[in-house]
Amino acid sequence: MQIKSKLLTLALLIGISFSVFSQGGAQYRVLVFSKTAGFRHQSIPEGVAAVKKLGQEQGFGVYVTEDANQFTDENLAKYDVVVLLSTTGTILNEAQKAAFQKYVQSGKGVVGIHSATDTEYEWPWYNKMIGAYFLAHPRQQTLRLQVKDKSHPSTWHLPDNWLWFDELYEFREINPAIKVLINADETTYEPAKPMGANHPMAWYHEFDGGRVFYTALGHVESAWKNEAFLQHVHGGIWYAAKGKLPK
Template sequence: MIMNKLLRFCQLLLVIVLLVPASWQEAQAQNGPQYRALVFSKTKGFRHQSIPDGVVALKKLARDNIFDIYTTEDEDFITDANLARFDVIILMSTTGTIFNEAQKNSIQKFVQSGKGIVGIHSATDTEYDWPWYTQLIGAQFLNHPHQQTLKLNVIDRNHPATYHLPEKWVWSDEIYAFKNFNPNVRVLITADENTYDAGEGMGDFHPIAWTNEFDGGRMFYTALGHTDWAFQSPDFMKHLLGGIWWAAKGYGD
């Protein structure tokens, strides 16, 4: 009797052992990442010291919000085959002229296939001689005054990047002014130049964050994120999350 019970217990244990891996794999498949993001942070001009903090914060954002992330500063990684693995490219304060013609073509095909680009801070200080990129990112960096506190006007709260923000947002940062601004973008946030020393600013309409549905894909840009501590702000990280999610999936708009 005891031997029979022991035999049945061993058989049951064997069944459990055989089933657990399959169940675990099934659970992993069901609970896999929603999308895959490539964080690219190459600089060939000014390099922001906030880049490492930003990359770490984006990795934590991915972990906490169920998407995959891969980071690189190697422009040779930008190929058709490699980009096919991703849904969104996040340009983390890139600067300067980075890409050769083949890499530019790969990025254009990536966007044209319906995928997304996110630009953070100095992504507008990048690739000045590439007209397609200027249209996509929406503007080119012109100048900035010293870092200050100001009032940001959240003029469009009907986007995942701004759902959570108040209409008037007090923020401290390095505030960019822009040239060659694309009038076809959808502006989400503007800077109130009456609330800080803007220097040679942009006047009454000073865009700070916007989206652009361009050439088949989606682009979200925020000029914020110069400082290390920006990436410790829950409001700013939710701002980025909403922009990344929208650029990757097109949801929430």
């Protein structure tokens, strides 16, 4: 029993050491923030687990919180990317908003996933930063996604026409400066409030000194087990962290 106990202790120590080493050698550090003050998506746990797994596989550190008190100048300075994972409603107070704004202005990255556009409706800076506000969605459907720009790391791997099932967002107050990556083909599904031929579903832009990537996909739990979608998210995180695009 003593031998087994010592072996177990040794194994735990090795595991802890490896964890510290792998985080210490991370290419960059990602803070996943999934606080909700409105609707809470069932897919959040799957999303958190998937981003953690991406970090393990792709060599970046992942830290997860729903505590808005982590949004201070000192704490945010530790991270290269903040991932807003299906956040909803008003999630930050005025001091936390100021810290987040400084973080972006310092040249850092933001990734918004799905309902990150259903967040902070009374903060104009956030609207321009994330790129749009949620307007409506129909029932979940399969549609044709048109990949408009394959020069971005989030879309390098995708087909020109991507058949996809999800909760399909429609938007208002779209920032005209965003660079659209993926468009929804409204002729292939039944929208709630049609946007017409220009219906963005994923985009990126440089904003106020930082880099922002957003994808409206990821409502359904199954999305977080789809390899093409996971590569899409990984490419967005990598862009937000590194800012590297082909010349």
